[in-house]
Amino acid sequence: MKTATSKKLFAQSQRVIPGGVNSPVRAFRSVGGSPLFIKRAQGAKVTDVDGNTYLDYVASWGPMVLGHANPSVVRAIQRAASLGTSYGAPTEQELILAQMICRAFPSIEKVRLVSSGTEAVMSAIRVARGFTKRDAILKFEGCYHGHADHLLVKAGSGAATLGLPDSPGVPKAAASQTLTAPYNDIDAVKSLIHKHWRKLACIIVEPIAGNMGVVLPKKEFLRQLRTLTKKHGILLIFDEVISGFRVSYGGAQTLYDIKPDLTCLGKIIGGGLPVGAYGGRQEIMDLIAPVGPVYQAGTLSGNPLAVTAGIETLKKLSTSGVYEKLERRGQQLAEGLGKAAKQANIPFYQTRVGSLMGGFFTNGRVTDYASAKTSDTTRYAKFFHKMLERGSYFAPSQFEAAFVSTVHTAADIDQTLEAAHQVFKKL
Template sequence: MSISEQLFERAKRVIPGGVNSPVRAFQAVGGNPRFIAHAEKEMITDVDGNTYIDYIGSWGPMILGHNHPAIKAAAMAAAEKGLSFGASCPAEVEMAELICEMVPSIELIRMVNSGTEAVMSALRVARGYTGKSKVIKFEGCYHGHSDGMLVKAGSGVMTSGVPDSAGVPEGCARDTLTAVYNDMESVRTLFSECPGEIAAVIIEPVAANMGVVAPKEGFLEELRQVCTEQGALLIFDEVITGFRLGFDGAQGYYGIEPDMTTFGKIIGAGMPVGAYGGRRDIMEMVAPVGNVYQAGTLSGNPVAMAAGLAQLHILKDHPEIYRNMNEMGEYFRNELRGIVSRSGAPCQVNGVGSLSCLFFTAEPVTDYRSAKTADVKAFGEYFRYLLSHGIYVAPSQFEAVFMSSVHTREDVDKTLSVIEDYWRK
């Protein structure tokens, strides 16, 4: 029995399912999870000494690769001064200033500890600001595990086949309305059925938790227009796309200005952190200025802020990182489409910038329904083959391949060679 298998057996005795996040469990792909001992640049090494080219990158935030020396040095220097103060620190001010400078739609921002907390807080502010209670989300978009958002959610909820979650009272989800991604008619219908009741529309501008599904041309623009017409706030959940598609995220990439934005661990270089921000008049609803309460002892944690600032300053000072990374993502997708075409496999290759996904379905994937046509058993076989040949992708059909700035052409070509061999075997 491998060391990973031994650890998993121990973990199952003291942790639900042996994991601290469901998608790590490998239930959707078969086999046992690998326990990681070390990561460096684009490579990770498990406790048994197996090394893999990593395309998860801690689910996106390791945009500069693992264990970047400048980020590590910044975090260690901050840790030497104290791990947590429960009080204000200079780094959180610098972080807020930097984000407000680089993301034009954000005038005020509040630090929190996760993407889930950021979304939960942003929705509370939207309801407080508008005086309305209902929120529109989209099928297959994942906005964390707060009660009201576990309605036709993506990410691990899709993987496990659970459309909603037990333990969520009916009343918590009653005001969550669900539209179809890339279908403006479904949005307009909800507004017409609930006139004057909708506080906000929240969306992943690039849906990256049901695989990767890009917005159709004009979809985000029309969504912006409808929200303005209806007096509802438009919230971009940029937990994945923020500071990944570009320094100003998907909103800069597509030229759409939301009213509010949520961020996740990428602003902490992978450490536990999140943030929500937006227009000044909206964010001034937040206590202690306004009467929308939200608090957190660890918010603006000095070590997380130091790590995140190191990463964001590198990205700001080197815009070519995005150009090179997005070009590598496009190269990967184009070559992968060629492999799929030659093999005759019923697959689709989706992606935007450095985010990609191979769907095991013959049907073009444009929304939750078409994503769910994917053959998850076939993906499991593909996943296990890649893993056995040193390629580590997410153990779920409905997650992204994350390219980092340190993935080389050699890495990508090796990965493509393994994928081509998979269909030749």
């Protein structure tokens, strides 16, 4: 596998971009080596600048549920671009996407479009504080909700990969209103609520954690969160930036039949273009300007290209049989990797919901951030590089998810599994 051009570009990038990348986990820090510079992508595959082609299980970190360069999505973007790329004014497409989101998520009566998942979460917490007239928030260790100051406390994702659970540059005052509890530990939540409920505006949680690897909620964990928050006048925020439209058309909250007060979305609703959204009950959302006093704005919010790509993507996902197909492909990949690990006698704990999956090189179960961190990251790095050499591109971090798309074929996954059987024997 030749990577000379990628290495050359990375060396040049480091002179003008911090770390040579525009998002930390792209740098291959946790697995070693130089990142691949991608030149093009089509369907289930990406091709780098050196001409190497890989079956892609990163999926741009989740958005490419229809695969890369889906013809219908590309045509829709081209049509939209020919009419102008940004207006700074309302469009019918914004309305259509908002209506589709509200129909898909029964908990969302009104929704505001923004430009990223970070912005969606930041704004949802602001309106939660405005609604409750309280300042504190509670988040869970290992759950990453974007890089806003008050959320970079025991965060997952890139912070976990780089060993930076807290970030320099975050004022103590910003973090002082953020309480943390272990994911899946309802007793810890009860204890914190008992002590602090009078100042708690909201509890924010990934209903399926996807930023410390994929960690599933224990039975009744989410339901008890809903009960506790209602009892104490605390808003419950589901961060479904990853799980929204990925694990089901109505996200994890539909799958688990839990109705949060606010929901944050991103990734898939932009069809591969930058987008975010937050929404919930009308009485909460009507506090947002220009109707109410809670201010939030954005020049590129509801960008016509992004919402057009999102509309076309959601149209495809709403058709019959799509999620059943994603389930089959996800099951095929996960079960195949599990068998390969077992045959090689390699400890490997798997987690999966539909086309969202994780795998930890650990003997024990993974139920929270502490248990996720017991995974053998050195072994994962070897797995990553050996799979890459054999044409399968997984996330360059133990603490990220793997995804399949509607265009991954059974033969594609068989090819990956054939390689995996050889790789696990060498770990």
